[in-house]
Amino acid sequence: MALSLQDLGEQGLLKLLKPFCSDRVGDDGAVMGSLPMGYELVVTTDILIDGVHFSPQTTSPEDAGWRAAAANLSDLAAMGASPWGVTLALGLPRDTELDWILGVYRGFTACLKKYGTELVGGDTVRSPIKTIAVTAFGQVPSDQIIYRHTAQVGDLIVITGEHGLSKAGLEILLHPDLAQDLSIPAIAKLHLAHQRPTPRLDALPLPYRVSGMDSSDGLGDAIAQICDASGVSAKLDLGKTVIAEEIQSVANRAGVQAIDWVMYGGEDFELVLCLEPNHAHQFLNKLPKSRVIGEIIPKNPDRNFNMARTFQHFCPN
């Protein structure tokens, strides 16, 4: 029989988890050291619930851990900040299998390690439902903070990568028959997009005026939020190639509009950035899969953005 939490007790669990933690763990709090001159602290937090944000059907414990870490590192990237440390608090039913707990820690710390940071604090408590609470903090040079409210008319809107992949990945995990027209590599690409998202820390540093956020709640939501905060509107020209082939195939089988997944699927964890045209072009050269999808225009009181040419005008609200 698989070992579960109740076989181990709190002290046993702490011993088991210690190897995943930074040496900073062991006192009432973790001492992180000083901030470099001219840098500021950025903090972000998320809480994820079994059956709401992850499920055994679509996410292994390793994936659940990875995604929890990646979502918070993405929030740091969206602020222009490099990760400095992350905390992880778990609520666990008594009968939670140790393999699940270790899997979450493995996936979580694998993601942290990939992005050069570490687990510096935590808490594990009894709960009727598996719960993952994460707080990440990072460092950003004072003059490179990325806010939502600083977009200006004439800025180009740049995305760092494809959208809709995570949603399509989730759909084929839930309904494998939707993937029947896809090649094995295409299926793997969609699965990975959902299970192992990539925080776009590689887009940093951005040493010029930039407004933006991540697309964790959907590309459409990100553009609407930036427009709201900046008092502007956006004109989008996505072009046909914004819909990846794999997404089109799955959406066709599912009988839905692929563009809805691209715009509103969410959890792609790309960055949506507004940059002066010359900076935008510098950025495109730096990050190969990034692309321009529109521009910032004066505020249109009726709608946050409209999509030209390829798609019908519409208002996301």
Added chain:
Amino acid sequence: MALSLQDLGEQGLLKLLKPFCSDRVGDDGAVMGSLPMGYELVVTTDILIDGVHFSPQTTSPEDAGWRAAAANLSDLAAMGASPWGVTLALGLPRDTELDWILGVYRGFTACLKKYGTELVGGDTVRSPIKTIAVTAFGQVPSDQIIYRHTAQVGDLIVITGEHGLSKAGLEILLHPDLAQDLSIPAIAKLHLAHQRPTPRLDALPLPYRVSGMDSSDGLGDAIAQICDASGVSAKLDLGKTVIAEEIQSVANRAGVQAIDWVMYGGEDFELVLCLEPNHAHQFLNKLPKSRVIGEIIPKNPDRNFNMARTFQHFCPN
């Protein structure tokens, strides 16, 4: 009928909670500014679950919020750190009454305000069980960090206040008949100790070598942890007055040893500090209710500490 979460939706909830949050909230992360020269960042996190860490029987939503904040501020105090900011993530069942949510935020932010800090980030998600996840971060001068591993033989062991009050408070909340010998002020004192604990930030700064932690997991546990980490043992001489009159009365009625509540009741959120004798006496003058309860002695391989004179020798492990 009372309004609940499902009447409001996520956007409505965010609007409702905005007044509780710092102006820093609104982007993917909160920008906290720089650390003063010579200061370091300290981070601590906790997760609390309905029915495990709080319950309607003993803690109002305001109390649950206050205690969640106080526990984390106490961890900062235990590291010698002043609070800089706190995040709050809630998991909420759909039928959670708005009054409960607002109560938690009121209690939480009241505690933060009292100690000069603020709510800088959060997350609210759907969950089958009410869940409160808190992360606090603070600032400490590099030469005033309080660790557990730096106690030295000859140090006096100082506590900042009474122990066992929170446990006695919990017991009379659960079993009101245990309070029948107590005056109204005594009952109020015990209730408050449990429902509105006080992080001992007033003990700071401690500008001399000091080892210590808070007594959130019990006075006995704190002493054992410090001894373990420092490779020393402790000789305790608690004296008869360490048991507050109110605790003795409740313990008598409950038919238990009051000293067990003092040593192992937990959640008193006092500080347990090891100081050179001259510094200990300076500290006692500064903080009126603090007292010496023993001293650090060379490591006794058989036990972490023993209690002299008033109580039997015993080993907490």
